[in-house]
Amino acid sequence: MSSFIATPTLDPSATDNELIRNDGFFPDISLTELRATMRIDGTVTHERLREATLDAIDSVNNELHAWRALQIAAGHSTLADIPTACIDGQSVQIIRYRRAVFNLAHADITERYRDWDTTKSGGQKAEDLEQTICNARRNVRWALSDLRGLSRTTVELI
Template sequence: MSSFIATAEPGVPTSPTDAATVTNNGWFPDIDLNELRDAMRLDGTVTHDRLRLAAIDAIASINDELQAWQTGQRAAGHADLASVPAPELGGVSTHVLRYRRAVYNLARADLTEQYRTYDATKTGSQHADELEATICESRRNVRWALNDLRGIARSTIELI
C-alpha cells in the first residue's frame, strides 16, 4: 500500500511583468497585482488570470462608488488621488493607502467566495464557515476604507 501526502503550499505563479499591473483610469492609482497578492496572502491556488479579473472588477466597483467624491475633488483642482490633501505614511498619501485597501479587500472577498469549498463533510462545512468569516471581514474592511477615504463615520446606528 502506498500513499501520497502533499504538504507544501502551491507556489505563486509567475506573471509576465507587463501584466503585473492593472492600469487604472489616470485619477486613481494603478494596482500592482504582486503587491495585492502579498498583502492579501494569496498563494498559488489563485491563478494570475483570476487575480487580474478580480482586481479589475474590484477597481471598477470601487471607482463607481467613489465617482461622486472624485468629481468633487476634481472640481477642487486635484489632478489625481495622491494630490488630494491627506497625511502621508511611509511617503504615501493615506487616501492612496485606503483606496488600495478597499480594492485589495474587495478582490480578496470575491476570490474567497469563488474558492469556497462545497465539500459535504463535516470538515468541509467547518472550512466553509471559516471562509465566511474571512469574506465578511474583507467586505467590512472595504466599507471602512471607503468611509475613511471620504471622511464619513464608519458606522451608523439607528434606533429600532
C-alpha cells in the same frame, strides 16, 4: 486521519508582476502587491486574481464616482494630489484606496474558493471562511468611508 493538500507555488515567470492601469485619477494596482498583502497563495491563478481585481477596481471607482467629481472640481487631478497626511512617503488616501480594492478582491476570491472542498471538513471550512469574507467587506466599507471623510457606523441587529 489527516490530509495533505499541496498548494502550487507561484511561477516566478508568471505575470503577477503586472500593473493594472487605472483611470488616471486613482492609482494603478500591482497584482504582486495585492497577492502578498492579502496572503493569496498559488491556488489562485493569475487569471482569477486579475479578474477579481478588475472587478474590485470597477466597483470601488463606481462607488467613488461622485466624490471623485467633487475632487476634480476642487482642482485635484489625481488622488495623490488631495492634501492629506503621508505615511512612509505615501498619501493616506492612496493607502485607503488600495485597502478598499485589495479587500474587495480578497472577499471575491474567498467566496469563489470556499466551496472547493466538498467533504464534511470542507463544509466546515467554508463556514469558517464566512467571517473572513465579512471582515474583508467591512474593511472595504471602512476604507471608503475614511477616504471620503465620512464617519464609520457599525450597526448590530438585536
